[in-house]
Amino acid sequence: DGGITQSPKYLFRKEGQNVTLSCEQNLNHDAMYWYRQDPGQGLRLIYYSQIVNDFQKGDIAEGYSVSREKKESFPLTVTSAQKNPTAFYLCASSLSGFSGELFFGEGSRLTVL
Amino acid sequence: AQKITQTQPGMFVQEKEAVTLDCTYDTSDPSYGLFWYKQPSSGEMIFLIYQGSYDQQNATEGRYSLNFQKARKSANLVISASQLGDSAMYFCAIVRYSTLTFGKGTMLLVSP
Numbered sequence: 189d190g191g192i193t194q195s196p197k198y199l200f201r202k203e204g205q206n207v208t209l210s211c212e213q214n215l216n217h218d219a220m221y222w223y224r225q226d227p228g229q230g231l232r233l234i235y236y237s238q239i240v241n242d243f244q245k246g247d248i249a250e251g252y253s254v255s256r257e258k259k260e261s262f263p264l265t266v267t268s269a270q271k272n273p274t275a276f277y278l279c280a281s282s283l284s285g286f287s288g289e290l291f292f293g294e295g296s297r298l299t300v301l
Numbered sequence: 302a303q304k305i306t307q308t309q310p311g312m313f314v315q316e317k318e319a320v321t322l323d324c325t326y327d328t329s330d331p332s333y334g335l336f337w338y339k340q341p342s343s344g345e346m347i348f349l350i351y352q353g354s355y356d357q358q359n360a361t362e363g364r365y366s367l368n369f370q371k372a373r374k375s376a377n378l379v380i381s382a383s384q385l386g387d388s389a390m391y392f393c394a395i396v397r398y399s400t401l402t403f404g405k406g407t408m409l410l411v412s413p
Contacts, residue, residue, distance in 0.1 A: 238399055251344065278344075290346070294344055
């Protein structure tokens with residue numbers, strides 16, 4: 189079945205460590221997105237990519253980095269510079285950057301101890 | 302900049318009754334789109350319904366309908382005949398170019 193796979197589902201890390209969240213899609217979608225969700229905050233955009241080898245900062249990009257070397261993959265690295273990294277992270281894709289409708293993965297819950 | 306406001310942190314409804322979840326938006330763009338997503342406790346986001354700013358009729362998808370009032374900048378979600386499985390967080394979102402801006406969500410609880 190086509191879809192978006194995020195891994196790991198749960199992740200625990202010590203403060204000061206970088207961590208990379210994986211996002212893979214087999215929908216042949218051009219655009220991919222990373223959102224962060226905190227309780228009571230809704231979803232906030234971290235980074236997005238409309239085509240391979242190109243990406244743009246969202247509203248809360250500080251302390252995060254991404255790469256888009258392949259169409260299917262859009263990994264997110266939470267760096268030690270991110271002051272409050274504990275959150276639920278959602279990856280999404282859309283057919284093209286202008287189609288609007290997003291298809292989401294099941295999310296990754298990161299807890300920094 | 303786009304903004305979405307969902308004023309109801311939580312809503313309760315009895316099974317089989319209808320419920321309206323409020324959403325107001327702010328945008329200066331003449332062309333925009335509005336989405337509603339459902340997020341069950343498992344965490345995934347499920348697309349429910351879409352309304353384009355130039356659509357003449359309110360969108361409907363099964364038990365979901367969107368009460369779109371452009372002049373008031375509101376796009377309320379109406380769920381008819383609520384089911385226990387409708388208990389979830391519901392998010393309204395507005396699209397501009399290639400990104401979605403989400404509201405803070407409304408938690409809906411459906412009781413037997």
